[in-house]
Amino acid sequence: MKLERGKDLLYLSQQQIVDLNITMEQMIDLMEKMYTEKSKGNTQMPSKIALHTVKEFPGDFVHTMPAYISSMDCAGVKIVSGYENARKLGYPYISGLYMLTDVETGIPLAIMDCVWMTTVRTGAVTGLTAKVLANPDSEIVGLIGTGVQGRIQVHGLMAVMKNIKTIKVFDQSKEAVEAYIKEMSEIYPEVNFEVVDKREDAVIGCDLLLSCVPCSVEPGIEFITGDMIKEGCTALPVDDLVLFKPETCSEGTFAKAFTDDQGQFKGFKDMGFFRTFKEIPFELGDAVTGKVPGRTSHEEKILTVNIGTGLADVATAKLLYDIALEKDLGTVLPL
Ligand SMILES: NC(=O)c1ccc[n+]([C@@H]2O[C@H](COP(=O)([O-])OP(=O)(O)OC[C@H]3O[C@@H](n4cnc5c(N)ncnc54)[C@H](O)[C@@H]3O)[C@@H](O)[C@H]2O)c1
Structure with missing residues (x-):
């Protein structure tokens, strides 16, 4: 699949991400590569920014997590929540979305569900x-x-x-x-x-x-x-x-x-x-x-x-994006 920068946006749902069939071994190798780049100083990552909206559960959060790995050509931001009330209603504790951006222009390349990446990279x-x-x-x-x-x-x-x-x-x-x-x-x-x-x-x-x-x-x-x-x-x-x-x-x-x-x-x-x-x-x-x-x-x-x-997320988002293009998976939306 070939997308036109600035015109097309790739959307990846939870199921589409599962269908990419990425293994734990691939993910551990990716994390090793990312931490090597981090140790060499090739990364940017501000601390997570947190919101806490439910008084009874002060540990519940909405986190915004931006990150950039220069040597791996990837930048983006995750917005992820962990809510006790979600669990009580039968939803997963963690939910959220990822936006991957083009490192040269900042233009959005993809929006994807972030549950798989949050789970598996951890x-x-x-x-x-x-x-x-x-x-x-x-x-x-x-x-x-x-x-x-x-x-x-x-x-x-x-x-x-x-x-x-x-x-x-x-x-x-x-x-x-x-x-x-x-x-x-x-x-x-x-x-x-x-x-x-x-x-x-x-x-x-x-x-x-x-x-x-x-x-x-x-x-x-x-x-x-x-x-x-x-x-x-x-x-x-x-x-x-x-x-x-x-x-x-x-x-x-x-x-x-x-x-x-x-x-x-x-x-x-x-x-x-x-x-x-x-x-x-x-x-x-x-x-x-x-x-x-x-x-x-x-x-x-x-x-x-x-x-x-956020570094673990951005490395994962880039891998998902690259494999989705390679395998022709995902939904193309107009930007
Ligand atoms: N560090 C990271 O990168 C990262 C990433 C994702 C999730 N997390 C954290 O992992 C934790 C678990 O998330 P999850 O998605 O697996 O949640 P989950 O709701 O799927 O599972 C939590 C489990 O803990 C059990 N539990 C609750 N309170 C308990 C207690 N006091 N003693 C024993 N068991 C108890 C629940 O019954 C449930 O089975 C959360 O704190 C989450 O924020 C960390």
């Missing part, structure tokens, strides 16, 4: 993070939250960690756990999915820790303490550390912490998140390129605070 970044920072012999995964991210995070890990034997699973919803176990044990019959009744049991003894619950602030939701974290564990939460007691992240539990973007981490800190961190975590991209050391011993406990970046 799992791919976790896969990449584990590849770079986790002990390769990690066998036991702890997972809290068995929704959309609970699935894709495990897909990301399974693509790179070849020794996973057991996944201990906790969710506050019994129905969510049942559906999860049924679906995931069919995909990974070699893995023992073990449902735990107490949330602590999904943390204690794990080599890799995933937490993927809504960021909405709930009284009593923070429970993870340093003594629950096993030696050598790599913690990979994607929910802004809502389950961690604040002191767990500041009082020497973790030998090192990494984040997907230091600037954005600082922006979140200014908004009141991660308030007990005395130092800004290292850049994940610098661990990817070896600019900073990653894991230096089997025993060290490592924390990663991947908040989600």
Whole structure:
């Protein structure tokens, strides 16, 4: 498919994006390339801009996420929401749209649904993070939250960690756990999915820790303490550390912490998140390129605070756009 810049706009719906058949391995490679470019200084990304429109759920958000990767010729902006009320009404928690722009003229090239990219790039970044920072012999995964991210995070890990034997699973919803176990044990019959009744049991003894619950602030939701974290564990939460007691992240539990973007981490800190961190975590991209050391011993406990970046989105949007043109998929609209 050939589009005329300034006249045609490509629209990609949720289904059209799924039909592009992009694999987790492709996405992990793409994230590695993007973080390499980030570490080399070939990217621009202001911190997410947040709106909070529902008083009862102050963690709910509408985020605007612009980003540019000069060496990959891509620029654009995502507007994405995460709403508890959406979940209550039976819609997915995350929804939104992406606009990809031409890097020479700023003219819009495509508008696409952003659910797939938000979901899959987050799992791919976790896969990449584990590849770079986790002990390769990690066998036991702890997972809290068995929704959309609970699935894709495990897909990301399974693509790179070849020794996973057991996944201990906790969710506050019994129905969510049942559906999860049924679906995931069919995909990974070699893995023992073990449902735990107490949330602590999904943390204690794990080599890799995933937490993927809504960021909405709930009284009593923070429970993870340093003594629950096993030696050598790599913690990979994607929910802004809502389950961690604040002191767990500041009082020497973790030998090192990494984040997907230091600037954005600082922006979140200014908004009141991660308030007990005395130092800004290292850049994940610098661990990817070896600019900073990653894991230096089997025993060290490592924390990663991947908040989600516009850079991961823009790299993904460009890949979706290129493959859609190649495969002649999508809807062409007049600009
Ligand atoms: N860092 C990133 O790049 C990124 C990207 C996408 C989503 N996220 C975050 O991932 C998290 C999960 O998103 P999702 O789309 O999977 O949501 P989801 O609604 O699909 O799943 C959330 C699951 O958590 C469970 N849950 C809720 N409260 C819980 C609690 N207190 N204890 C245990 N389980 C609980 C729910 O029952 C549900 O199964 C959100 O915080 C979201 O903002 C982060």
